[in-house]
Amino acid sequence: MSLQYPALCDFLHASVHDRENSPMMRLLSDFSFLTCAALCAQVCKLYRFQTEDQRWLLVREQMSETPLSFSLPKHLLSKLIQEHTDRIQEVKELGDLSPHWDGLRHDVISHCHHLIGCYQETLAELDKLSASLCFKASGSKSDRHLQFVPTNLHSQRMEVTDPDSVWYDVITFGAPADHHQAFKHGGLSRLLSKHTNPSSVFYSQDESSRARELLASVAQLQPLVFGLSEELLSVSLDVNKCDAAFSHQTQQFVHALKDELVRSALLAIHDEYTATCDSSHAHSNGLICENAAANQEGLPSSGQQDSEYDEEEWDRVWANVAKGLNCIIAMVDRLDRPQEVTSPEPPDTNSQNIAVPSAPPASSSSSSCWQEQLLPLVLTLRDCVREAVNKARAAMTFVVLQGALSTTANQGPPHVVQRRHAVFSQALSAVVFGFMLKLHEGLKDQQFLLQLHTVGILVQLEGLLSTYGDELGMLEDMEQSVTDLRGAAFTITEAKTQQPEDLLPTIRGTWFVVEVPLPPETFGLLPRELKDGCLIQVDAVLFNIGINQQQSLAERFGDVSLQDRLNHQSSERLKAYCSSLMDRLPNIDGVQSLPDLLSSLDSSLEARRRKNVEVLWIAATVCRQVNGVRLTSCKSAKDRTAMSVTLEQCLLLQQRHKLSQQSFSSALDSMRRNGCRLDNVQKNVGSRKFAFSSVQLLTFPRLYRPPDGSFG
Template sequence: MEDNNAPDIVKWLFKEDTTVDLSDDLSMHYQGEYVACQARLKGNLLALKAVEAAVEPILIVCEGLRVEKDEDIAEVFVVKYGDSHQLRLMAADEATRDKWMLKVAVASYQIVRGELDEISQLYLNNSSKPDSTSPRSNTSLYFLTSPFIKDVEFHIKSTASAPMRKITCSEEMYESKLTMIAPLEYTKLAKKWSVELCDLLKSKSWRSNNAIVLEAATNAVRHLNSHIEIYAQAIEFLEKYDGPSFRPSKEKYSLALGPVPTNLHVQFFKIVDKDVTTTCHFVTIGATSAIPLRFPNGGLHRQKLALYSSMDATRLDHSNGVRFATRRRTLLESKKTIGSLTRKIDVDWQVGKFGHVDKIGLEILAEVRQLHGTIVDMISSFPNINNLFNTVYTHEGSDDHQYSLSSQLDALEMSMISLNSKMAVIDTIEDNKEGREHFHQSARVALNSTLDILLQLVEGLLHSQVLGFATSLRIANDCQTYFQIQLREDLILSQTLTVVATGLLATLDQLPPKEIAKWDVLSPLVTYFSFLSCHANEKGMMEDIFDVWSSFPTQVRFKFIPASSTVSQVCIPTIAGVRGDIIVSLPLLPALLEKLGPRLAAGEPFRVRTIFWNLGINHEATLAQSMGSIALEEEINVTAYNETKKYVDELKEKLADVSPIHEIEDQLEELRVAVDENPSRKNVAIFTRVMTLMATLRATCTLGCKSGKDRTSMAVTLEEARFVKEHCGVCSDQLVQVTESLRKNGVRLENCRKNIGKSLYSFSPFQTHFIPKEFRPPAGTYGHNVKS
């Protein structure tokens, strides 16, 4: 046995779902006293783990040892091994002692060899296999399609004297039905936003006499018209599209497919051990990046930094798309509220009886006060609003003093004071119908007057907002950069939204209800681990992904709703909202809805925590390390660790009683050590420890590279092999055999064929020299000059 394999075997033996031959609570003699411990025996492996004492776990291979009774204490037996080693163990009673002595004595592999040889052939020939032709359940096929399933057999040689061990696994690869549907819905929404903004900029209500501002508005309209045309072409293409539900990597430069994620697949990996089935799943993708727009000025992250450095705080505030949409929505809702209040005052509000609470009047007054507070807060948060507001009304030919913002705010405050006084007086008037009606009418006039002032303020703020937006983009280069960023972000957000929605549905389908119920308390976690390099275009892709995956939790909310029909065949999401506050509604079949906790089952929106990691592993990563800069990758991974730690801290606070906290803390500490040691430079330990921690957290794992087929295939097969090691207890040498078998005989070569027409990974002998050994393809599975 390898020394570095012993801790993994101990962990495996003490996992709850590991079936063992014998398990008991014993006491182990240590430093002159007996300490409580857990004992587990499986095959010829005996593992001991102290319950409370600070003692390292012990793993004994039961070969060449002797088991004897203790002469002094009836419940104690002694395990002797090697030349002078012995271990004294105490059972609860003599019967338990005898049971353990017998089991340990016959646990030797040599003793059971005859029995194993007798049944091995029968077992290997008749062991159950996953059905390679039958698809998954109806719930999976509701959002997945085009299954490709392969059974993979591993013949593992343990020792020269033991027969070969056979492990049968199943790999299943599916396309996502959301691949074309979700981008179509999002692109329609993005086009709507662009049309609305274009119409606002064309409107004459806000227009300034300043030639520079008018030219800025004209430039903005020109860029928006270009965006609208791009969206319209994408919508037309996607509406007519009738091909497979994935975008092949050779189409990654297609602008019509720009909103669609490249090579999106969901992959399931299943191990069948007699009657026990263990499953894991992954989402695999190409880079969620605006590749069709290329990278002459870098990716989204770099372009935003360049724009921010060239604009002052006021211009940044006025041009901020999220803030613009949020403010406009608030103002339009206020305008709508004013209309409904006016109707309620004229129709529903009547003079009440003396001594009775005027509920409608109090409701109206409360809403007016709330509306007043909203408008005042809006004005205070709006930079340079005085000048913008006054410019709008000066342009309209109004008296500058009478319609200035300060004058209207003074009038509003006076009107609010008058209104509060008159509403208070009504309830003090004695039971005199004529007198009460007079004051009621006076209060009605005050209410209408206040609402008129509020309406005029709202209209002025709406026009001022558009003027501020146009003014902020008065420099042509900034205007061009701004709209390039907006188009790029729309394409990336469409892809990311589709990937996250697919991952959520796959995880919802796979996890048990008790795990899904945690989503009511703690946001689900989706991790994206990429293998791009900090060189040339791939650096731009990293910048695209880093920016959107970092801001995604604040921009997008999801909610689950019942499917329109219990026999629905396709999950068709609906996407609504404004920039910065998008809501994606995912319809679910009853079987999936039943898994949800009460909060999510009621349709309450929730956010998804997204974390992005990256590790360059190819020759271009080596080039970036030696001749370029890897600061971006280091920033990405340090940020990812900090976000992961925040998530774990939140989990400890909210779900400590139902989560394996100690195991999570240990794995997080191991990850911290790896990141601190080196957050870049092909530190493969980061990938291994991230994936181990994500599996424990029951997170959705997404793996990707530029095209999602070569480096991604190496990563997903490496992770599947780790899954086999964890659940079947294979050693490191055997792990290499498992990994190579999956890369040669699994579904990933089919993924290559679907993308480029050849069942080959796109690597050259030169490239493989620079790739870490864990990520190298087996001989005969890769080729040079294979277009990817």
Template structure:
């Protein structure tokens, strides 16, 4: 207690499972007088001891104890101990509570208002994900002099380690696949072979580093979070800092229980790599601008149409690593390399899907199901058409030509050709997008009898290749620096991918033929004729007739995939060689930051899903639009925290590549209920398995495997003393740009939500301010020049809760600033939604920010407290946010005095 002769200590006490309690258990209360909190000095006043059984048997469940001095003689006052019934225990008799007290565990707080007690660790939903709960119980007075019961519950999340470990495995698989594709390019000229070896060596280094990190993570057992004191440890750089979930449950008289969830986590950032040169946003911007600058110079050289010798001179200066007398450098812009990644990703996804759909077509033929046959054919046609159109991109064709030019012996062949004169080209560039209609003429809507070769073809038209240009988003411009020679058969690629369309036409024609024959057999006929038809019919006849055409289709698809992979791999080889070593370092940094951000998002998504299982409006919103995930950041725009914020901005933005999918667990075993991650860097799926009985209650769209989107937004307002310096002497444009950009994204999400989901699906709050008005107010605050405008965070958080969203709060280490923000938000919710008395607001805030004791429970606000600090006195309070918003003049005085003190100390 501090400066109060009649203090009211409102924090509850629970008995953890590792310290069992019984009616005979003795509890000792010790009271200290806090002299100076800043110096953590206090004096002993007195102590009292009581038995749990005495409290349970007390008439009004309240004991009045006398505090005794250390010698046990003098009385220092009295203390009143009350037993509070939690909401879920109100319907349980006293004997049951007494017997269950020794094994008391914090129950699940997201159950319905029936107050049924659920063992959290054994609950099939939460057991695999949330562990080690710590609870605090309060009782506060409302404006009508009633008492509300408030329980805070903080837990660790097993996804802190499981998600990064799965991502590391996927990164390793992806990079090993790239190395394998580079090997499969075949024989290359010495110049290109050396570049390939260098790139493969870089990938090998990344793979080895990731494998070493994964092995270190596999050795870690016990805790499910990374403490802030380990934030710069290399083996833990993929793990988010202090990832915890916090739930506040409020039980009020004559009202149903309410709960409020929030995820706290340290800002996703690459602490091990440091922030000397800035964070990801700045590093990536600088990296891309350098590449674009090189590309601009390269295009200018091509446009000038200089002589061959002059061109070679320019290429030596612009791209010495790529210059070769055999083959000049081709610059691929970031758009081209992104397109190459997209083509690789698309064909890798579509090829196995087409194979599966082809097998489903054969299965429908085996079953003689006309409707099934039509449905399977439609799906197969759609995916094959998408596959063919993906490969029509001119980038694939030009990359195949470039790859052919990089083969050994190309120089001698090229030297025999006549020089290029007057803009005439000896080679031919196929411009499929300008001269052909859809390659799949026999797809639904076309006659299956129409051959693809009937379409106009201008594949080897020299004049067409000369006049082709590259528009916005169109095909590549013809480059004089790309060598062409008669030995390269440019029609080969056209024939290969056109064969896919031809094979599909054959499949469609055969299906139509089978259905026509089946229809003619069902026409009225004499009984004898019908019997002859039946006896001559064999169950596998359709399948056997379709099998050759389907097999040929799958073979053609595989052949196209192999060629396309080689071509796109060659594009990425050039990009990777140009970006050595900076590009690889940036990719590693991005992997680290994304891993931390995804673990936090997955934790929030699972927590929100579990809480909304019975809310049909929420589930409807989930599959129709998706959820908004609001990251609240308290980082300053000063010193190293600028780099952290730049890392976090990119990490949160990269979460747009993530989709969630709810699946049915194979078994009800807890190990089968862990979320799983699959995919590659440009797109990831997070599968959230649910027990069969729970899964069956979900809407059909979700049970059907529909991907569920999450819209991440980030709002940042620095609140510490470093932000004061940044606002007065530094630059806060980064914070302003982040808030403005993410406000626009939040506004777009609400517009989409209001068009597809009725407002009745959204939760109801006591504060009935319209969401549109809140958005308008947020927009005004975002553009307003105001120091430490915490209104941005308040309004954004309110909008997120009103939209059924996921709330995540972070600062550097998810400790002091995060704790202050969360506790202030909780008290504001109690005041606005549950009529907390004004007289109790500050008292409730201080109570939530106080620590219980030293030891395990005392780690509530500082879960990363290391073993070496366990015996140090615990700080009693976290100071309110208002104290951080000090006058700038006082801050300057404080800085000067601190500097004088340090100089005197070290002299």
């Protein structure tokens, strides 16, 4: 190496690409098969920088594509197609419904059919692409069939040998946004506020699943109870045996219906009916509630609906079933113990007090006599069962339909939902990529593994978008993707084989559990909680500071309120995550410095300085202190992102490895003039120059300006 200046770069005969027999691939042989399964098309550069104490740092910069760019979106599309197909089937299985509810079902089915058609077309186009494709160039941002694929997704890794080897990772990708639909009407957060039709009642997927199970139980148990009641009346021998089966099935029926979900759904039906009618609101199928409510299957009559709802009504219904059964059991138990009694009183469906009959007189001991005595009790019990079934079926139908609506038609028009899914797919692909690398690095760190199943993983997205023009819409898309990421989780599984395709993550469910496979020998080293499938929750935050000339316009003449709101909200979430970490794992490395860092972040946010990039630096430092996943985005992750990641690398060298102050500027220029990010620019646009003009750079913060000769 030449020693002409302190910050030196060894290009190893220019860039070194990922080829089987290349010298750099032999140099990279320390990477395990797990990492290689997630990395492809690697480009590496070597540097040598001088420290304050006159030592030399050996620095390796590596940029890699990933097969996750396409494999995860394709997997997500398949899951979405299956989810919407299942949803159509589940609402079809609800049977005959009233006109109003049938209209809601039609809304769900139409919405799902539209999305299924779009997603099948997109998946078919992605399947036509080369199986080895790992990269979506910035010029393809608006390609309709690549909506779900993240733009320019790469890992930017830096290995520092000082003297031990330490890795620092940043995932870079174009801001998760739907460039195909563009931003004429804003991004997702604005579109959802206009189009979303939130129901007054929301039911989770678990509640919808339980509702379907209850409907199945009711459908199975009602005919059994009715059949056994007929058998009880018809037999003349072995009455006790028949009574035992009848008692068991009826008790199962009562137990199945004794579910708080049924009672809450009945109350929700009444509340929704009242609220809807009070506002004379037209339902999505065009039926006014006054015209439809009277015919809704299983609902109380109009007289009951107009009166105050009795929250104990459902308790009375299923309690009467149980008490009716007790009356019959008492009658059968006393058939062989004749005594003077009055005629038994049948269950009163309007009262909680049901008389338990005594046995019939001795003269009535014949089969016909006790059948006459049991008949009114059995008929009354069947009436109680029928009433309970009608109410339960209405309640559970309401739950299933509301659950289907909340994830389809109530989320807005299909194009808005499709936009949301596409943006989420882009963000999720990048986060999964980052998590895989973080997990690989931390497999031998017991504190990190404990942190995963105790408090989850922090994901910190750094945005460099302006709050002006189209980029404001991109930021709104990005905001919603981060919100949706908070509903995601990871779980670690044991891989079937060590083949690369079996080491790639898969998705379980839809909103969303990502299964990350590990080879058997590695999986066996995990803590018991992670081996048992403990969910690793994702806590995502987004800090954005616009740095270009458009942000200057926004700050002087436009609106920066979205950026301010996002940064303050993310600061609060970041503090909550750190507080949970300090409370649950107070002895973990790095937590002692968190209070001071968070205080500095608050001070920086309150300063309200223009283009205050210090906010980004502090947030990134906190993320690294808590072993989080770091991601950086601008419009296409090509130019501004390059300035950010090279600056972050030099700051890490200065703060953690004593890079000398004299070497800092030359190291920064060297990485920008000759480093991996220029290779990224070339693979995107075919040029080795950053897309800045001299006039534009005058508006950039000083440390985000590339050296002369590297832009144009």
